[in-house]
Amino acid sequence: MHSELSARAKSLPALLPKWLRDDRKVAILVLAPSIIAVAVFIYIFMGWTLYISVSNWNRPALDLSFAGLKNWQRLVNDPRFHIDLRNLVLFAVGYMSQCIVIGFLLAALLNERIRGEVFFRTVFLMPFAVSAVVSGTAWRWLQVPSAGINLLIANMGFESFRPLWYMHPKLGMLAITIMGAWQFSGFVMALYLAGLRAIPDELREAAVIDGAGTVALYRYVFIPMLRPVTYTAVVLTGAGSIGNFEIPSIIGTGPGFATDTLGFYMFEQTFRSNRYGLGAAVATFMLILSIPVVLPYLISVLREEKE
Amino acid sequence: MSLNRLLVGSAKYAVLIAFAAFYLVPFYVMILTGLKPLEDISSFEIWNMPKSLDWGSFREAWNQMDSNFWNSVRITIPGAIVSTFLGSINGYVFAKWGFRGSNVILFLFVFGMFLPGQGILIPLVWVLQFMGLYGKVNGLIMAYCIFGIPITSLLFYRYYASVPDELVDASKIDGCGFFGIYRRIILPLSGPTFAVVGVWQCTRIWNEYLMALVVLGNPARAPVTVAIKNFSSMGVIPWNLQMAAALIASVPTIAVYLLLGKLFMRGLLEGSLSG
Numbered sequence A: 001m002h003s004e005l006s007a008r009a010k011s012l013p014a015l016l017p018k019w020l021r022d023d024r025k026v027a028i029l030v031l032a033p034s035i036i037a038v039a040v041f042i043y044i045f046m047g048w049t050l051y052i053s054v055s056n057w058n059r060p061a062l063d064l065s066f067a068g069l070k071n072w073q074r075l076v077n078d079p080r081f082h083i084d085l086r087n088l089v090l091f092a093v094g095y096m097s098q099c100i101v102i103g104f105l106l107a108a109l110l111n112e113r114i115r116g117e118v119f120f121r122t123v124f125l126m127p128f129a130v131s132a133v134v135s136g137t138a139w140r141w142l143q144v145p146s147a148g149i150n151l152l153i154a155n156m157g158f159e160s161f162r163p164l165w166y167m168h169p170k171l172g173m174l175a176i177t178i179m180g181a182w183q184f185s186g187f188v189m190a191l192y193l194a195g196l197r198a199i200p201d202e203l204r205e206a207a208v209i210d211g212a213g214t215v216a217l218y219r220y221v222f223i224p225m226l227r228p229v230t231y232t233a234v235v236l237t238g239a240g241s242i243g244n245f246e247i248p249s250i251i252g253t254g255p256g257f258a259t260d261t262l263g264f265y266m267f268e269q270t271f272r273s274n275r276y277g278l279g280a281a282v283a284t285f286m287l288i289l290s291i292p293v294v295l296p297y298l299i300s301v302l303r304e305e306k307e
Numbered sequence B: 001m002s003l004n005r006l007l008v009g010s011a012k013y014a015v016l017i018a019f020a021a022f023y024l025v026p027f028y029v030m031i032l033t034g035l036k037p038l039e040d041i042s043s044f045e046i047w048n049m050p051k052s053l054d055w056g057s058f059r060e061a062w063n064q065m066d067s068n069f070w071n072s073v074r075i076t077i078p079g080a081i082v083s084t085f086l087g088s089i090n091g092y093v094f095a096k097w098g099f100r101g102s103n104v105i106l107f108l109f110v111f112g113m114f115l116p117g118q119g120i121l122i123p124l125v126w127v128l129q130f131m132g133l134y135g136k137v138n139g140l141i142m143a144y145c146i147f148g149i150p151i152t153s154l155l156f157y158r159y160y161a162s163v164p165d166e167l168v169d170a171s172k173i174d175g176c177g178f179f180g181i182y183r184r185i186i187l188p189l190s191g192p193t194f195a196v197v198g199v200w201q202c203t204r205i206w207n208e209y210l211m212a213l214v215v216l217g218n219p220a221r222a223p224v225t226v227a228i229k230n231f232s233s234m235g236v237i238p239w240n241l242q243m244a245a246a247l248i249a250s251v252p253t254i255a256v257y258l259l260l261g262k263l264f265m266r267g268l269l270e271g272s273l274s275g
Helices: A002-015 A023-052 A070-076 A079-110 A117-129 A132-142 A148-155 A172-197 A201-209 A214-225 A227-243 A246-251 A262-272 A276-306 B002-034 B056-096 B102-113 B118-130 B137-160 B165-173 B178-189 B191-207 B210-215 B224-232 B239-259 B261-271
Strands: none
Touching: A023 A276, A023 B056, A023 B102, A023 B118, A023 B137, A023 B178, A070 A276, A079 A117, A079 A172, A079 A227, A079 A262, A079 B002, A117 A172, A117 B002, A117 B239, A117 B261, A132 A148, A132 A172, A132 A246, A132 B002, A132 B224, A132 B239, A172 A227, A172 A246, A172 B002, A172 B261, A201 A214, A214 A227, A227 A262, A227 A276, A246 A262, A246 B224, A262 A276, A262 B118, A262 B210, A276 B102, A276 B118, B002 B056, B002 B239, B056 B102, B056 B137, B056 B178, B056 B191, B056 B224, B056 B239, B102 B137, B118 B137, B118 B210, B137 B191, B137 B210, B137 B261, B165 B178, B191 B224, B191 B239, B191 B261, B210 B224, B224 B239, B239 B261
16 A cells, blocks of 8 residues: 555656755745745735835825824824823733733632533633624623613612723723723633643642642742743733724723724724824834734743744 | 631632623623613613513614625635635644744744734735725735734644654655645644634634724625624614624624634634643
């Protein structure tokens, strides 16, 4: 059977031109279209965006004449940009901490041989299966300040506690973090749960024999061992904070841009107001912000994988 | 001691149940609101049960978005299939035919995937206009195929790297070439990974919003995510229609998630480089 197989396999290369008979060249040739596509659609496009940010293209008609730093100056002086930066900090702090704390807590609980584990796990991760647009739509309805969740709170007897949620002129962004965390905390839970399950039982047993209680077990064994997972969660939620777009697109920018984001600002400037140069400056700014978040992570992960 | 343990045990369940409620409440309210007719919709009755089951909102929402739903199907299926196959052949090259610099290329693929989409939007629109694909379903499919390459290549690479090199070397000795090895050794082992990557890509493409909004903003051609947005920007907000539309748009991905949760989970762990 083997000889028949190899005879058939040999006949095909014999028909090909000589340079195609070298399998390593074929491999490169097969990969080439993807390399070109990614090079053009990701890297050249990013460079192009950078160039547009220093061009005069701020109206519908294409205009790629050089403008220097005009768009960047305008961006830096735009009050909306300042609010968006503040919003980014608010969002990142609220969203990252909720995702990581809730994700860790739920994973730790599920790891305790809980009855109904599959049910809980399935429910916790379900919001991740739907679009962020769905999250924004449902939560917008739930967070209507005059009713929604506030009705539930009032029915529980806390009638004086009536948060304005996403309508709050200063802290509206924190209401948005709930919608984001609703979707992504289950993802972080899944990361932590896989991490916990990968810790060998002997380690836990050894720590218990040494007299470690539950708190010490987490403090000195689990949390340090889960540091790579925490790093992954920090990077994913951090990158997600910078790119945040869907929810403000559904909810709106709120009073005084309280729920505006860089991503939505970029979208509106570019595709609603035709200020391509300014929009490209915002986009480039978002790229520059993301690099220090993502690059060290990828380098460390891929280096570890090689070892 | 045992009372203590009982308390701790029930506290654990109390926390888990509270969070289960947190994750389920939006779905519950979407169903509840979707089952009410418009005249019964008031934000003060958000928690009240519908007086009778009324499927009118779902019917109405479906009538307004059925073409968007089928657009999403028409975009998702080819987008997922093409990007998954590209990922398989690319992952095979990266894992078994690595050349000088191929690691750097894989790294650049993955790096690009983690950066915000806004960074490429303006040139994307420009190029699609130039190609005559702007505002067309095919333009969006092409974009999803290309922007899917990094994640699918990474997922397949990670799987193929675990296939022993001896298998590949043995069939090389048997005279198999690049495609022969792929067809005889790699492809037969790839079924589960195809399922993982396919599920992941279907879900991601179905739920994608930013590129769809920019490339296919036209309400008639838009996919479901953009249709939901259009429901929510009507003058008076018809909450019942919005909730029904959001639910209808979520049915396919929730069904996939509930039926194929394990595959979904593997895509999640591998794709975040944490698995």
